[in-house]
């Protein structure tokens with residue numbers, strides 16, 4: 760086992776979906792995977808391995824925020840030989856032409872986190888980006904599933920509650936579609952250690968319009984995203 764994941768070698772598939780919420784990892788495993796087995800309950804951050812269309816896939820909770828997501832991404836790749844990760848989660852929309860329930864694929868991820876700045880002594884703004892092959896597959900698969908998918912840059916923020924909504928307005932002028940809290944770390948660590956990464960999100964809130972999804976809507980909306988994620992990671 761690694762410091763934060765209680766799996767034995769070989770118990771985690773090379774392809775891993777990363778929801779932030781461990782209870783959503785459980786829901787995905789129980790709803791979509793065949794023969795799902797829980798391989799870790801360390802700190803309540805559940806992980807499961809099963810099969811999707813006959814292919815081994817794992818689903819691992821990452822927790823909220825880049826420090827937590829960094830720990831799980833690092834250990835999955837470096838201790839368990841994971842080759843590709845797809846974050847699936849929720850986001851708050853900034854773009855006015857996005858609506859609740861829309862699906863977004865993050866081509867890149869701006870961040871206010873210091874985690875990347877400190878990697879380069881604050882001298883270089885590293886650009887965390889998605890793996891192109893996973894992104895292309897996700898777009899093709901989403902279209903085949905009849906689910907429109909919006910591709911663009913997002914913001915991975917350290918704070919959920921911000922005092923600076925004016926900065927979000929400025930980012931929207933540069934085409935930033937939405938806000939979440941993990942993608943920049945997942946992209947950076949996957950690139951650093953030679954794995955592929957993608958983030959697919961469902962718009963659960965509209966920050967500018969002050970709208971939020973009802974919980975029932977969330978489950979249905981997330982189902983489309985999960986299927987896109989599963990079909991993409993085995994493609």
Ligand SMILES: Nc1nc(Cl)c2ncn([C@@H]3O[C@H](CO)[C@@H](O)[C@H]3O)c2n1
Pocket residue numbers: 779822823824848849850851852916918919920938939940941963964966
């Ligand atoms: N900053 C932020 N803002 C909004 Cl409006 C969000 N909507 C969903 N999330 C995601 O959901 C969790 C916070 O509820 C985080 O993991 C984050 O990635 C959001 N994170």
